Amino acid sequence: MDDTTRGIRIRRGGPADAAAVLTMLDSAVTWMNARGNTEQWGTTPFSEKRGGVELVDRYLTENLPYIAELDGTPAGALVLDSGPHPQTPITPAEEPERYVRLLVSDRRFVGRHLGSALLAHAVQETRRAGVRLLRVDCWAGGGGELVAFYERHGFTRTETFRAGAWPGQVLAQRVD
Numbered sequence: 001m002d003d004t005t006r007g008i009r010i011r012r013g014g015p016a017d018a019a020a021v022l023t024m025l026d027s028a029v030t031w032m033n034a035r036g037n038t039e040q041w042g043t044t045p046f047s048e049k050r051g052g053v054e055l056v057d058r059y060l061t062e063n064l065p066y067i068a069e070l071d072g073t074p075a076g077a078l079v080l081d082s083g084p085h086p087q088t089p090i091t092p093a094e095e096p097e098r099y100v101r102l103l104v105s106d107r108r109f110v111g112r113h114l115g116s117a118l119l120a121h122a123v124q125e126t127r128r129a130g131v132r133l134l135r136v137d138c139w140a141g142g143g144g145e146l147v148a149f150y151e152r153h154g155f156t157r158t159e160t161f162r163a164g165a166w167p168g169q170v171l172a173q174r175v176d
C-alpha cells in the first residue's frame with residue numbers, strides 16, 4: 001500500500017528490518033521517557049533489554065510484519081498476528097481475528113501520520129484475509145492518550161486487564 005498523499009510506502013517486512021525496528025523502538029522509549037512516561041515500555045532501550053532483540057526477531061519471522069517507508073527510509077512498523085500473545089491475560093476472541101502486536105514509528109518522523117497509515121493498512125490486510133475482527137491492546141496509563149489514539153482510528157474499548165502493575169486496554173474494530 002502506498003499513501004502517496006503523505007509520501008508513505010508500506011511494504012512487507014522481514015528479518016532484514018530488525019535493526020530498523022529496534023531503532024524505532026529505542027527512539028520511542030527515549031521519547032516516552034523524555035515526556036515522563038517510564039511505565040509503558042520502561043527506561044531500557046529495546047536493543048539493550050533482555051529478550052528485546054529476540055522479540056523483534058520473532059515479530060519479523062513468525063508474524064506478519066509491515067514497514068512504512070518515507071523516501072525509502074524505514075520509519076514505522078506494524079506487526080499483525082492471529083491473536084494476542086498467549087501469556088497475556090486477554091480473553092481469546094470467539095472468531096478469527098487479526099491482532100496488532102506492534103505499532104511503532106521512529107520519532108524522527110513525528111507528525112507524518114505513520115501510525116494512521118499503518119492502521120489503515122492493518123484494516124486492509126484484515127479484510128483481504130477474509131477476517132472481520134481486528135484487535136489491539138495497549139497501555140492504558142498516562143491519562144489514556146494511547147487508548148484515545150486507537151479510538152480515533154475506529155477502535156472501541158472491549159476489556160481492561162493488568163499484566164502485573166501494567167494497566168492494559170483491549171480495543172476492537174469490525175472490518176467489513
